[in-house]
Amino acid sequence: MTESLLEVRDLEKHFYERDTLVDRALGGEPVSIQAVDGVSFDVREGETLGLVGESGCGKSTCGETLLRLQDPTGGTVRFDGEDVLDLSGDDLRSFRRNAQVVFQDPFSSLDPRMTVGATVRQPLDVHSVGTKAERTERVRELLERVGLSSDQYDRYPHEFSGGQRQRIGIARALALEPDFIVLDEPTSALDVSVQAQILNLLSDLQDEFDLTYLLISHDLSVIRHISDRVAVMYLGELVEVGPVADIFESPKHPYTQALLESVPRASTDERDREIETLSGDVPSPRNPPSGCRFRTRCPSVIPPEDVTIDQREYRQIMDVRERIESREVDLDSAWEYVADEQPSSGGSSLRSLLGDDVREDPFRERHAEAFVDRLEERMLDVELSGSHAQTVRSALHELCYEDWERAASILAEEYESVCEVVSPALQDDRTHPVACHLYDQPDSVTANVADADVSAPVGDTVRTDGAESD
Amino acid sequence: MPRDLLSVRDLTTRFFTQEGQVNAVEKVSFDVEEGEVLGIVGESGSGKSVTALSLVDLVEDPGRIVDGEINYRNSELAESASENAPDAVDGDFVDVRKLPERHRRALRGPDFATIFQDPASSLNPSLPVGEQIAEAVEVQRRASANPRSTRSRTQSYGLGKFLLGTALPGQGYLTEESKARAIELLELVGIPDPAERAEALPHEYSGGMLQRAMIAQALAGEPELLIADEPTTALDVTIQAQILDILGDIQEETGMTILLITHNLGVIARMCDRVGVMYAGEIVERGSLEDVFDNPVHPYTQGLLGSIPDLESAGGRLQPIEGNVPSLLDQEMEDRCYFADRCPNAMEECLEKPPEFPGPGSPDHAAKCYLADHPYEPEQALPEDYFDDESSDTTVGRDDGKDDASGEGVSADD
Numbered sequence: 001m002t003e004s005l006l007e008v009r010d011l012e013k014h015f016y017e018r019d020t021l022v023d024r025a026l027g028g029e030p031v032s033i034q035a036v037d038g039v040s041f042d043v044r045e046g047e048t049l050g051l052v053g054e055s056g057c058g059k060s061t062c063g064e065t066l067l068r069l070q071d072p073t074g075g076t077v078r079f080d081g082e083d084v085l086d087l088s089g090d091d092l093r094s095f096r097r098n099a100q101v102v103f104q105d106p107f108s109s110l111d112p113r114m115t116v117g118a119t120v121r122q123p124l125d126v127h128s129v130g131t132k133a134e135r136t137e138r139v140r141e142l143l144e145r146v147g148l149s150s151d152q153y154d155r156y157p158h159e160f161s162g163g164q165r166q167r168i169g170i171a172r173a174l175a176l177e178p179d180f181i182v183l184d185e186p187t188s189a190l191d192v193s194v195q196a197q198i199l200n201l202l203s204d205l206q207d208e209f210d211l212t213y214l215l216i217s218h219d220l221s222v223i224r225h226i227s228d229r230v231a232v233m234y235l236g237e238l239v240e241v242g243p244v245a246d247i248f249e250s251p252k253h254p255y256t257q258a259l260l261e262s263v264p265r266a267s268t269d270e271r272d273r274e275i276e277t278l279s280g281d282v283p284s285p286r287n288p289p290s291g292c293r294f295r296t297r298c299p300s301v302i303p304p305e306d307v308t309i310d311q312r313e314y315r316q317i318m319d320v321r322e323r324i325e326s327r328e329v330d331l332d333s334a335w336e337y338v339a340d341e342q343p344s345s346g347g348s349s350l351r352s353l354l355g356d357d358v359r360e361d362p363f364r365e366r367h368a369e370a371f372v373d374r375l376e377e378r379m380l381d382v383e384l385s386g387s388h389a390q391t392v393r394s395a396l397h398e399l400c401y402e403d404w405e406r407a408a409s410i411l412a413e414e415y416e417s418v419c420e421v422v423s424p425a426l427q428d429d430r431t432h433p434v435a436c437h438l439y440d441q442p443d444s445v446t447a448n449v450a451d452a453d454v455s456a457p458v459g460d461t462v463r464t465d466g467a468e469s470d
Numbered sequence: 471m472p473r474d475l476l477s478v479r480d481l482t483t484r485f486f487t488q489e490g491q492v493n494a495v496e497k498v499s500f501d502v503e504e505g506e507v508l509g510i511v512g513e514s515g516s517g518k519s520v521t522a523l524s525l526v527d528l529v530e531d532p533g534r535i536v537d538g539e540i541n542y543r544n545s546e547l548a549e550s551a552s553e554n555a556p557d558a559v560d561g562d563f564v565d566v567r568k569l570p571e572r573h574r575r576a577l578r579g580p581d582f583a584t585i586f587q588d589p590a591s592s593l594n595p596s597l598p599v600g601e602q603i604a605e606a607v608e609v610q611r612r613a614s615a616n617p618r619s620t621r622s623r624t625q626s627y628g629l630g631k632f633l634l635g636t637a638l639p640g641q642g643y644l645t646e647e648s649k650a651r652a653i654e655l656l657e658l659v660g661i662p663d664p665a666e667r668a669e670a671l672p673h674e675y676s677g678g679m680l681q682r683a684m685i686a687q688a689l690a691g692e693p694e695l696l697i698a699d700e701p702t703t704a705l706d707v708t709i710q711a712q713i714l715d716i717l718g719d720i721q722e723e724t725g726m727t728i729l730l731i732t733h734n735l736g737v738i739a740r741m742c743d744r745v746g747v748m749y750a751g752e753i754v755e756r757g758s759l760e761d762v763f764d765n766p767v768h769p770y771t772q773g774l775l776g777s778i779p780d781l782e783s784a785g786g787r788l789q790p791i792e793g794n795v796p797s798l799l800d801q802e803m804e805d806r807c808y809f810a811d812r813c814p815n816a817m818e819e820c821l822e823k824p825p826e827f828p829g830p831g832s833p834d835h836a837a838k839c840y841l842a843d844h845p846y847e848p849e850q851a852l853p854e855d856y857f858d859d860e861s862s863d864t865t866v867g868r869d870d871g872k873d874d875a876s877g878e879g880v881s882a883d884d
Contacts, residue, residue: 054706161794191513191733196777196790203787218706225779225788248781262711264736266778268763271740277711281676319662330666378663 004042005080005180005212006066011039012074013058013065017286033285035061037236038075040426043180048206048213050227050244052220052259054282058236059216060104063182066214067099068092079180097127100173104185106165110157116143116168117153123175142171147201163194167201174205180212187222199226220263224248232256235293236285242432252434255294279315292437295419296322302418302437309388314415316382317392321411323379324395327404334374338367359401368400375399391415422448474543475695475727476502476525477563481538483517483524484800491800494520494533496751502695504543507721507728509738509759511774512748515795518731521748522699525729526582527566527574540566544581544694579691580610587700589680593672599683600668604644604652606690611648613691655686659716678709685716692724699731714740735778739763744834747771750796750808754838761831767842769813807839811857815841817850 014037019030035058043049053059065072068084077084079095087095100123103109110119117139124135140150146167157165166186173181183202187195203226205211217223223230223244230247232240232255240253251257258278264270280297283289289296295318303314323329335354354363364371375396384392391414398407418437425445427433441449483495495517502508512518523529525540541563551569552559558568566574578584586592593602649668656664659682672680681701688696698717702710718741721728730741738745739759746756747770755768766772776789793812797803807813810820819840827842829835836842 054708163794191795192735192777193513193773193791194794196779196788197792199779200788200790220707221779221781224781258708260781262707263781264711264714264734264740265781266735266739266763266775268739268760270736271759273740275711275715277715278708279712281678281709282706330663333665378665381662 003045005045006043007078008042008066008075009040010075011062011065011072011077012037013061013070014073031286034236034288035285036065039238041231041238041241043212043214045212046210047228048215048226050223050230051214051216051233052218052223052230053233054218056282056285057233058285059233060184062233063101063184063214063216067101067182093127097176098178099180099182100176100178101182101184102169102173102186105189106162106169109169110165112157115154115156119168120171120175123172127176129176138175142174146171162190163197166190166198170201170205174209177209183213183215185217188217188219195222202226220260232259235282235288237293238426238435239294240434241426246432252432252439253436254298254300258299289420291420291422292424295417298419300438304416307415310385312382313384313388316380316384317388317411317415318417320379320392321408321415324404324411325408329375329379329399331399331402334371334378337374338370341370364400368397371400372396418449421452472503472505474501475504476543477541478525479539479541481521481524481535481540483520483529483533483535485533487532489799492798493751493800493803494798495524498753500746500753500756502727502729504727505725506743507730507741509730509732509742509745510748511732511735511738511745513733513795515798516748517751518748519699522584522697522729522731525697526578526584535567538567542566542581576613579606579693580613581693582695582697583688583691583693584697584699585684585688585701587703589677589684589704590672592684593680595672598669599672599675600649600652600656601644603655603683603687603690604648606687607648607651608644610691652690655689656683658689658720659683659686660712677705678712681705681713682716689720693726695727695729697729697731700733702737703732703734717741735774747774751798752808752838754809755829755836757829757835758832761829761835765831767829767837768839769815769841770809810852815846816852817847818852819850820852
């Protein structure tokens with residue numbers, strides 16, 4: 001195994017909102033946005049590590065933080081054995097020479113008032129490499145190398161197309177002969193035919209100059225094409241890391257599986273390919289879900305051991321719970337509906353029908369059944385079977401009296417999943433680790449599972465390598 | 471045999487900019503069959519979005535549709551148009567371009583509806599989503615009560631309207647029925663708890679939800695033809711899959727005809743029955759999905775397919791198309807095959823504009839390329855540096871031209 005050039009451990013970058021002096025003076029609590037939350041991976045010398053994820057998952061922030069373009073709020077980054085976060089002065093300058101970046105947007109990442117030559121020469125100037133004539137000569141060589149012509153030295157960025165501009169950005173990154181380049185969505189602003197040119201160029205340069213790449217992209221086919229290993233990110237955390245073939249041919253994490261399934265293939269059998277689409281949206285990183293962050297969308301969330309339930313029903317109940325816990329159910333509109341159904345009450349406003357004392361209210365008492373029916377109709381897409389329907393109804397019944405906590409606790413007691421209580425962690429010492437309770441988890445996680453007293457065992461539901469129960 | 475719903479002939483749209491005339495869409499002809507999903511695929515600046523905008527007459531200044539016919543089959547419309555615009559009518563078909571402006575506008579909504587790429591900028595940020603959909607429903611309802619007139623159907627949001635609404639609630643434009651229908655539509659596109667979400671403002675929706683709301687709004691008029699212009703480009707793949715699913719389901723249920731415009735070949739493969747490939751303002755190849763994907767004739771189509779990295783296998787080197795998208799400025803376009811300067815198989819005859827030849831596939835298959843007619847003749851090949859002088863001279867102008875076109879509404883792909 002080749003050596004790691006870059007070692008990232010528990011890297012963390014939280015941003016804070018409402019954190020100005022005025023906010024502090026007014027006693028407001030700052031809101032943290034956990035853009036990157038405890039990410040660990042290695043980039044080995046000479047390889048391309050692909051970092052893939054959907055927008056907002058923190059992949060770009062991760063790239064910027066490990067280059068110290070932003071200061072992390074926690075964790076360590078070691079580059080070639082040195083702790084990047086401790087560097088200062090000359091050491092930091094030499095790190096910056098060795099680690100470069102190519103940005104996504106070729107339109108805003110070049111200074112419109114600098115000629116292309118000056119743009120590519122700037123790193124050489126900053127680090128005072130050679131004489132002026134030597135630098136100019138080097139820039140001309142670089143422009144030729146990335147597929148531009150050296151007589152375009154004095155042109156301005158607006159005279160170039162997107163693909164050509166991206167070549168300029170690459171030439172600039174290569175100027176100081178770095179060992180390591182972060183490619184942050186290098187082709188996502190480009191058309192496919194131009195994207196292919198740039199991808200080929202990047203592979204050629206890697207072979208020629210022994211470069212190590214960290215490729216950040218949301219495009220799975222680009223990742224597959226040029227990465228040696230892949231790390232999949234979801235909501236600030238890594239969920240799976242592995243060799244490219246393993247990730248694409250036998251993905252383990254339900255998120256990776258869903259992500260791969262979602263990509264439409266450009267072939268004629270695509271129409272007949274059945275895909276199970278992932279429900280819902282990515283939750284906000286301001287308030288990420290407890291436990292496994294993917295559990296709110298996961299199609300294989302683990303039910304408690306003593307509950308037998310169909311996965312679709314369980315998923316539905318978990319969604320209902322989620323909404324009750326965040327109090328995102330509009331009770332007034334359900335009452336309005338109930339009131340409208342009553343011929344006697346026509347015309348009178350909802351507030352006059354509902355008494356102030358929720359527990360002693362004859363109207364609520366009388367129409368509780370209709371109200372629960374209405375909520376069920378609105379909130380459930382999947383028909384629940386026997387006892388599960390009963391439990392959900394009794395929880396919804398509590399909503400008649402606006403008792404959100406009781407409603408939430410009725411469901412939590414019955415359906416609490418290991419996925420929401422204990423955060424899974426990437427497995428240690430494997431070539432293809434995954435952070436999911438469906439697989440063997442490291443000792444620290446299994447200990448937490450035992451502590452938390454959740455009834456779901458980790459070992460039993462394992463559907464993979466060397467099952468070992470706790 | 472399905473009938474054509476729309477038959478477009480020689481549609482030509484140009485932009486008259488300060489730098490000169492930009493030929494964004496050049497003599498584009500295609501038919502949309504009733505109940506099918508027709509895809510138009512091309513790179514940024516190929517004219518696919520302008521084609522869509524031209525169909526619904528939404529091309530903005532300095533752009534103009536200068537020539538062509540947009541024949542739309544609607545016997546009712548043909549009947550009513552035969553009185554005041556007799557030359558527009560041909561049997562059941564009506565040439566939409568020849569209708570008076572007022573009638574053409576009335577087609578948007580009940581006949582042609584559009585979904586655009588960026589849902590966040592397509593909805594009014596200060597009105598609840600449900601209300602905006604209800605408005606579309608109301609427009610449609612009033613339109614069917616008073617067909618082909620636009621006067622009673624549009625409303626403004628001025629101060630007067632606001633005061634009137636405050637003083638006399640219930641006198642508003644929207645009715646309870648249209649609001650209820652809006653909620654049904656939101657449910658149809660898979661928005662959870664639609665009654666509640668209808669009250670929310672657009673910023674409270676996520677990108678995928680907004681695109682669903684846009685689809686709901688487009689469906690409000692029960693359109694004959696839905697034009698979806700890059701409907702999933704701004705979305706993540708998992709959300710894209712949801713949206714495509716919904717579009718597919720609705721299409722299956724209602725038998726609606728969809729014209730799907732995208733740069734993503736995967737989306738085309740997932741959704742479409744037939745495909746047109748656009749390059750430099752022209753449809754260079756068209757045919758069934760199988761014709762275009764498995765048996766492409768035009769070297770551009772081949773190049774496009776060769777450029778996509780394969781998700782299923784690691785594969786070797788990509789086969790990109792050399793060079794860049796050409797300028798669409800009129801003074802720089804020669805009368806030749808526009809792809810000849812990037813084409814690996816350019817021949818001498820390519821300096822003359824190729825007509826459309828039938829392709830080897832289905833009866834629909836056709837390509838604007840001599841290779842569809844006869845095989846490549848190496849002795850006819852153009853010398854490799856044939857276009858070199860020209861391209862180095864015009865690099866500056868080329869890129870200017872491209873920027874212009876995108877500034878004027880040729881959507882730049884994300």
